[in-house]
Amino acid sequence: MTAARCRATSQVRPEVMDFSPYSAGLSIDEIKERYGLDTVVKLASNENPLGASPLVQQVIRSHAGHVFRYAQSGNPRLARSIAAFFGLPAECVVTGNGSDEVIDLLIRAKARPGTDNIVAFDPCFSMYTVLARLCGVELRQTPLNADFSFNWDALVGLTDENTAIVFVTTPDNPSGYTPPVEEIVTLAGRLPEQCLLVVDEAYMDFTGDRDAYSMLPRLMQHPNVCVLRTFSKSMGLAGLRLGFGAMQPELADYLKRIRPPFSVNILAEHAGMAAMEDTVFYNETLRVTAEGREYLNRELAALGCTVYPSRANFIMFQAPIDGGELHEQLLRRGIILRPLNKGYGLPRHMRVSVGSRQENSAFIGAFREIMHAR
Incomplete structure (x- = not known):
């Protein structure tokens, strides 16, 4: 069996053998289990803030x-x-x-x-x-x-x-x-x-x-x-x-x-x-996203972040502290963002998806708590 497996894998294309799998980050359930949390807010994948129609x-x-x-x-x-x-x-x-x-x-x-x-x-x-x-x-x-x-x-x-x-x-x-x-x-x-x-x-x-x-x-x-x-x-x-x-x-x-x-x-x-x-759900999605984007822009700037202009349903910002530290501290509070150190080489940059009003508020509240504790 070992020899057969070796012969089989020898036929795999070199492009495939050198591949690194896509890293999707921890799931909501994994975050809950790791940090003992009941609620997790996911703002990492640019998903619809209202869910499904x-x-x-x-x-x-x-x-x-x-x-x-x-x-x-x-x-x-x-x-x-x-x-x-x-x-x-x-x-x-x-x-x-x-x-x-x-x-x-x-x-x-x-x-x-x-x-x-x-x-x-x-x-x-x-x-x-x-x-x-x-x-x-x-x-x-x-x-x-x-x-x-x-x-x-x-x-x-x-x-x-x-x-x-x-x-x-x-x-x-x-x-x-x-x-x-x-x-x-x-x-x-x-x-x-x-x-x-x-x-x-x-x-x-x-x-x-x-x-x-x-x-x-x-x-x-x-x-x-x-x-x-x-x-x-x-x-x-x-x-x-x-x-x-x-x-x-x-x-x-x-x-x-x-x-x-x-x-x-x-x-x-x-x-x-x-x-x-x-179209009612579609238009409401666009309205909620635009409103939430404006809120996050304002609050992130107030927390000392450099906020990059965005017309998408996410915002990139440069944090006043190390992005890895901020990411970990947010995870402990049940907030998932996308750090941009891996793949982008931006150690202090983060990407946050625009969520619902409650999700956006929870993120800003957690961020504010982290900054005040320093």
Whole structure:
């Protein structure tokens, strides 16, 4: 058996053998057990502050008896609903098991292993790095500016005749920086002819002004642009894994050919359509997030933090004390934030998701208590 196992693992690709698994941090239950807590406030994963839409919950219950069935291959009803909601032609929409799957499909379809390259900022969404590496495609990165804004000249300078994809996230994570859409349009015009610009707009709904910041309404005017969206944030469906890419119909057709036929499950499909119908919940999510973001900005500044401008449903701040110490002290009080020392090299920076009014208040109260005890 030992020899057989050795022979089996010898066939594993080197890219896989060198992988480090994604570190998701401790769960709520693990925090409760470790620190003997009854209540934990999680503000680490940019989830919806209101939870899931009541209509979505009702639809999931009503379709629970259908989970033994496969969803319709390609999710055409869902694609049509997405197209109607966002003002797109249905043939431009590619649904996925989260926008992560669409990223994977784009890399597989566009980038030739060992020949092509992908360009992004550093830091960037970890899935760009993971999937490029897994597909055997070179990833080129250039640092963000000191204020976390985008250095477009440096990004374009990394491209060449073999650049398959350039990834840009706006609003960016973890800083929340959001460039005017005119800058994205200019970038699209500067890229090599064969290059696809993928604009990841996972947090775009929270900006409050898609005309000023989003490429989605301009998609059909820019054939070298793809826009990614997710249902995990403003729609409150993080646990069901649903997202989509909007792109030119020809590219969309290629992705649909290679996508696994049932990657979006039947409950996610129904939940996604219900989430778009529940405009009351959607609008309330945006209102609560904007209100909470303003509150956290004000209170963090009052506690001596450097707060970075954000149009997302999270805020990055530099604490007046070591981020690791602050993270630990908050955990002891049942508050989970995202420290940015690992992966980002920012030892005093933290990212806090905008929660409900009660969650935001609990976090600020705990933070204030920590600072007063010093």
